[in-house]
Amino acid sequence: MRTSRSAARIRSARIAETVAKSILGTATMIALGIAVFLIGYLAYRGMGYVSWEFLTQAPRKAMTEGGIYPVIVGTVWLTAWTAFFALPFGIMAGIYLAEYSPRNRANRIIRIAIANMAGVPSIVYGLFGVALFVLQMGLGRSIIAGSLTLACMTLPVIITVTEEALRQIPRDLRQASLALGATKLRTIRKVVLPAAAPGIVTGSILALSRAAGETAPILFTAVAFFAPIADSPFDETMALPYHMYIMATSATKPAPQMVWGTAFVLVAGVSLINVVVASWRARQRRKIRW
Amino acid sequence: MVERTQTDGAFELVDVSVSYGNEMAVGGVTMSIPEHAVTALIGPSGCGKSTLLRCLNRMNDELGDVTVDGTILLDGQDIYARTMDPVELRIRVGQVFQKPNPFPMSIYDNVAYGPRTHGLRGKAELDAVVEESLKRAALWNEVKDALKKHAFELSGGQQQRLCIARALATEPEVLLMDEPASALDPISTQQIEDTIAELKESVTIVIVTHNMQQAARISDRTAFMLRESMDRPATLIEIGETRMMFTNPGDKRTEAYITGRFG
Numbered sequence: 001m002r003t004s005r006s007a008a009r010i011r012s013a014r015i016a017e018t019v020a021k022s023i024l025g026t027a028t029m030i031a032l033g034i035a036v037f038l039i040g041y042l043a044y045r046g047m048g049y050v051s052w053e054f055l056t057q058a059p060r061k062a063m064t065e066g067g068i069y070p071v072i073v074g075t076v077w078l079t080a081w082t083a084f085f086a087l088p089f090g091i092m093a094g095i096y097l098a099e100y101s102p103r104n105r106a107n108r109i110i111r112i113a114i115a116n117m118a119g120v121p122s123i124v125y126g127l128f129g130v131a132l133f134v135l136q137m138g139l140g141r142s143i144i145a146g147s148l149t150l151a152c153m154t155l156p157v158i159i160t161v162t163e164e165a166l167r168q169i170p171r172d173l174r175q176a177s178l179a180l181g182a183t184k185l186r187t188i189r190k191v192v193l194p195a196a197a198p199g200i201v202t203g204s205i206l207a208l209s210r211a212a213g214e215t216a217p218i219l220f221t222a223v224a225f226f227a228p229i230a231d232s233p234f235d236e237t238m239a240l241p242y243h244m245y246i247m248a249t250s251a252t253k254p255a256p257q258m259v260w261g262t263a264f265v266l267v268a269g270v271s272l273i274n275v276v277v278a279s280w281r282a283r284q285r286r287k288i289r290w
Numbered sequence: 291m292v293e294r295t296q297t298d299g300a301f302e303l304v305d306v307s308v309s310y311g312n313e314m315a316v317g318g319v320t321m322s323i324p325e326h327a328v329t330a331l332i333g334p335s336g337c338g339k340s341t342l343l344r345c346l347n348r349m350n351d352e353l354g355d356v357t358v359d360g361t362i363l364l365d366g367q368d369i370y371a372r373t374m375d376p377v378e379l380r381i382r383v384g385q386v387f388q389k390p391n392p393f394p395m396s397i398y399d400n401v402a403y404g405p406r407t408h409g410l411r412g413k414a415e416l417d418a419v420v421e422e423s424l425k426r427a428a429l430w431n432e433v434k435d436a437l438k439k440h441a442f443e444l445s446g447g448q449q450q451r452l453c454i455a456r457a458l459a460t461e462p463e464v465l466l467m468d469e470p471a472s473a474l475d476p477i478s479t480q481q482i483e484d485t486i487a488e489l490k491e492s493v494t495i496v497i498v499t500h501n502m503q504q505a506a507r508i509s510d511r512t513a514f515m516l517r518e519s520m521d522r523p524a525t526l527i528e529i530g531e532t533r534m535m536f537t538n539p540g541d542k543r544t545e546a547y548i549t550g551r552f553g
Contacts, residue, residue, distance in 0.1 A: 172387060176387065176391045176392075176453070176456075178380070179385040179387075179457070180457070181377045181379075181407060181408060182403075183377060186407060190407075191393050194395075
């Protein structure tokens with residue numbers, strides 16, 4: 001009521017506003033601070049070891065010297081195969097859920113199940129991968145088995161980001177296309193998917209960069225303490241996160257430069273890709289406003 | 291393009307009812323919409339104007355759980371017949387929406403979307419259709435040197451005329467317009483109205499509008515719809531020559547609405 005809006009009430013509302021704003025701002029600063037500290041410390045400890053030699057040579061002397069070139073190659077292959085397996089399935093399932101599945105109980109349950117899959121610990125995917133891909137399907141410890149395991153882990157995230165990105169496209173656009181006599185499939189292909197592509201690509205890359213940094217799913221399915229660059233996807237490989245883990249826990253001789261250098265390379269590589277994708281998306285966004 | 295015999299684009303509605311689930315929203319509408327004229331649907335919010343409009347190109351089909359009863363004939367052909375393909379119907383009956391909704395692509399690609407969808411591929415033919423459609427929508431002079439520009443760079447009024455051009459590119463016999471100027475400023479509205487006046491020479495236009503002056507200015511015939519209580523469906527109160535409807539309506543409710551006593 002107007003009469004109760006005394007000066008005191010207005011003043012206390014203004015104070016509450018200021019307090020709320022500073023609490024929210026502080027929370028943001030803390031989150032930002034953690035990220036900056038993490039990357040800064042990693043750069044401080046690791047960057048000094050990263051040289052041209054480190055990036056282009058194989059490890060020497062029981063991996064305490066030399067570089068990590070085969071390790072980088074291993075992670076690139078694992079991630080590429082993961083993308084190959086997870087992207088088509090994930091995006092197609094996302095399209096089905098967003099555009100075709102009827103809104104009923106069964107589909108709600110499917111959605112919840114997929115969301116839950118994203119919450120399953122990665123070591124569980126690792127064990128599942130051993131059971132199914134390594135043993136049952138007889139793929140052995142290999143890039144393929146590891147990538148399939150990583151793909152299983154990444155799939156729910158890709159499905160979800162695809163579905164979300166598609167749902168953000170206004171209904172108006174779909175209607176305009178249908179009203180021109182386009183079929184639903186053509187509407188999706190020519191109007192909805194292109195408009196949703198920035199969101200789908202960004203979300204998928206983020207999911208894949210998470211997969212690139214995972215250790216548990218590849219622990220029993222793909223990696224070896226030492227392996228040369230794989231000749232085929234059915235070979236064992238080395239990989240950056242596992243290399244870090246193994247150098248930190250089981251190296252014959254402590255080699256902190258290898259651990260920190262590897263950590264820095266992994267984080268820098270993943271961050272670089274994320275920054276490129278994020279800025280590409282920002283450019284796309286500027287073109288599209290609903 | 292899909293081969294078809296050019297017809298006139300006249301609608302005949304006989305006892306048309308529309309239900310959402312179990313609830314009837316529009317009941318028992320019988321009216322005819324003559325070819326090459328502007329028919330305005332007026333009435334207060336929620337009176338079923340847009341719902342009825344969407345029956346004419348079967349866009350209600352896309353909403354799910356909508357049933358249309360009665361008969362709607364387009365040039366004598368039942369558009370809800372099993373043999374009628376909604377895709378083919380929508381080539382003949384285009385639609386322009388309330389808010390401008392260009393596709394996120396270039397001006398050219400927006401207009402070429404319909405013809406391409408229906409199989410037109412040759413560049414020269416597409417160029418010709420795009421130019422012709424933009425001219426009919428009175429947008430050509432403003433964009434002819436910028437056809438590759440992204441559609442979102444146009445102003446709201448230009449975007450809406452682009453949407454009209456896009457709808458015209460499939461050479462429809464009928465153009466349905468759902469409050470096409472309600473999101474636009476007065477100058478853009480004027481341009482849209484001028485465009486409509488030119489288009490009715492070649493196309494049947496059915497327009498839903500909240501703006502009584504607009505209905506009076508641009509339409510030849512006016513239909514007044516009303517939902518008198520929430521537990522009964524909306525009905526057609528009367529339809530007639532626009533001049534008659536606005537000067538000497540046959541029904542008291544029409545008169546009350548037009549003179550601004552409710553709605």
